[in-house]
Amino acid sequence: MQIFHPTTVDEVIGLLAAHDEARCLAGGQTLVAMLNLGLLDPPALISLRKVAGLDRLIRHADGGVTMGATVTQAALAAADLPGALAVLGEAAQQVAHPAIRNFGTVGGALCHADPAADLPPAFVAADARMTAIGPDGERSLSAGDFFVDYLTTALADGEILTEIRLPPPPPGSVGAYLKFARVDGDYATVSVAVTMTLENGVCRAARIALGSCAARPLRLDAADAALADTGLDADSVARAGALLQEAADPLADMRGTADYRRRIVPGLVARAIGAARAKAEAPA
Amino acid sequence: MTGGGVAPVDLTVNGEPLTLLAGPGATLLDLLRSRAQLTGSKQGCNSGVCGVCTVLVDGKTARACLMLAADCAGRTVVTIEGLDDDPHAAVLGEEMAKAGAVQCGYCTPGIVVALTDLFRRTAVPPDAAAVRHWLGGNICRCTGYVSIVEAAVRAGQRSVGADIEARAP
Numbered sequence A: 001m002q003i004f005h006p007t008t009v010d011e012v013i014g015l016l017a018a019h020d021e022a023r024c025l026a027g028g029q030t031l032v033a034m035l036n037l038g039l040l041d042p043p044a045l046i047s048l049r050k051v052a053g054l055d056r057l058i059r060h061a062d063g064g065v066t067m068g069a070t071v072t073q074a075a076l077a078a079a080d081l082p083g084a085l086a087v088l089g090e091a092a093q094q095v096a097h098p099a100i101r102n103f104g105t106v107g108g109a110l111c112h113a114d115p116a117a118d119l120p121p122a123f124v125a126a127d128a129r130m131t132a133i134g135p136d137g138e139r140s141l142s143a144g145d146f147f148v149d150y151l152t153t154a155l156a157d158g159e160i161l162t163e164i165r166l167p168p169p170p171p172g173s174v175g176a177y178l179k180f181a182r183v184d185g186d187y188a189t190v191s192v193a194v195t196m197t198l199e200n201g202v203c204r205a206a207r208i209a210l211g212s213c214a215a216r217p218l219r220l221d222a223a224d225a226a227l228a229d230t231g232l233d234a235d236s237v238a239r240a241g242a243l244l245q246e247a248a249d250p251l252a253d254m255r256g257t258a259d260y261r262r263r264i265v266p267g268l269v270a271r272a273i274g275a276a277r278a279k280a281e282a283p284a
Numbered sequence B: 001m002t003g004g005g006v007a008p009v010d011l012t013v014n015g016e017p018l019t020l021l022a023g024p025g026a027t028l029l030d031l032l033r034s035r036a037q038l039t040g041s042k043q044g045c046n047s048g049v050c051g052v053c054t055v056l057v058d059g060k061t062a063r064a065c066l067m068l069a070a071d072c073a074g075r076t077v078v079t080i081e082g083l084d085d086d087p088h089a090a091v092l093g094e095e096m097a098k099a100g101a102v103q104c105g106y107c108t109p110g111i112v113v114a115l116t117d118l119f120r121r122t123a124v125p126p127d128a129a130a131v132r133h134w135l136g137g138n139i140c141r142c143t144g145y146v147s148i149v150e151a152a153v154r155a156g157q158r159s160v161g162a163d164i165e166a167r168a169p
């Protein structure tokens, strides 16, 4: 196994093209564990550690944010982003343990595309746009299209994720991330990421994405629509929860059976909506 | 760029600049234990779960088993051996011994490194909940944690705060 330390994105792309089956190494918090366990033996690793500029988190004047792929989970957890984007910080704060967050990157967590991970549903709920660069140039994908299947993204061979763009959060928008796990720091049994825009107590728009409920973050137009233009009354919230429950197709593992996971979806959805709403009601 | 074989890695360990030979699959933990003979950092799960390999990398708590040695060039590493003269670690050691927070001791170096990092970062002594949260990634199979948390809270009360600066070497 060879290890390379390129300093520009162009060099990374060149190295990926030149080495079949090569992998990017970001924080290593998943990749090195897999190497140690013998689950992976790539012929070459391309470290992103020295690539200039990838670790920047830029706050734009309009409230939007551009985040490089190697921003650490700890940096995102501490970023205190405004409005709906708070969902991202709350998710990052609940990833694993301090040591993992110190070195694990946002891009690594998104590219690993583990359906039980915390950042993928949060970035879907925040309506993030992912920038991918490969031999054919640059393209932009919605977070919804980025996650394709269990541990599978829409990145083509030779392509990398370079940055994530978050739209400016609308006035009155709020976000919350609720993780239900067996113990502190474990992967989620079920998690709920929610962003909403509220106007005088009326929900104008909502985006909900669930973790650990399908092969990729689970989002449903119908569930979001069930909340739009409502006062988030109990019936509307229950309707959104029931639609998500119906669509959930979770795996069974040591963190819960598929049936158990499905059963707790509506309750957790209601709690997450309540947590987000409480932020809108809290005096600024 | 480095090739496929064993290659030298320049890094600073416990204040000393070192050049250590690392195979491409070797981790920082392998490097510390086998090449630098620093065996205070332990190997348990080798996959990031147990925390017995906890060291400070560039001033932050890290899993030595999840850092590829070849990706550590230029980094500054502090192991439990490097905390010999650290005032937080010294107080913690006393309190852990008093509380019976060390049984087999395998988890102890990782816990002391992690708590030293916590003590350095906070201005207020952490309470039991903060200690438990911080140590979520450090597994102990012997003590049941109660004595570790007690010791950490007491040590924090003694060593976190302004007067620590005065006692620092």
Ligand SMILES: Cc1cc2nc3c(=O)[nH]c(=O)nc-3n(C[C@H](O)[C@H](O)[C@H](O)COP(=O)(O)OP(=O)(O)OC[C@H]3O[C@@H](n4cnc5c(N)ncnc54)[C@H](O)[C@@H]3O)c2cc1C
Pocket: A023, A024, A025, A026, A027, A028, A029, A030, A031, A032, A033, A048, A069, A094, A095, A096, A097, A100, A103, A104, A105, A106, A107, A108, A109, A110, A111, A112, A116, A117, A118, A119, A155, A159, A160, A161, A162, A185, A186, A187, A188, B047, B048, B049
């Ligand atoms: C003990 C433990 C507990 C954990 N608990 C949680 C948890 O509770 N919740 C959670 O969400 N996560 C958890 N994780 C996973 C953690 O968040 C990882 O940090 C993350 O999945 C990977 O990020 P990384 O930067 O370390 O990526 P790496 O491990 O370096 O890479 C991961 C994968 O992504 C690819 N990759 C990385 N960056 C890019 C890029 N820019 N473009 C293309 N491909 C790229 C790599 O090639 C590799 O396949 C846990 C990990 C451990 C070890």
Ligand code: FES
Pocket: B042, B043, B044, B045, B046, B047, B048, B049, B050, B051, B052, B053, B054, B063, B064, B065, B066
């Ligand atoms: S040996 Fe590194 S976390 Fe277990």
Ligand code: FES
Pocket: B101, B102, B103, B104, B105, B106, B107, B108, B139, B140, B141, B142, B143
């Ligand atoms: S004292 Fe034995 S593992 Fe903690």
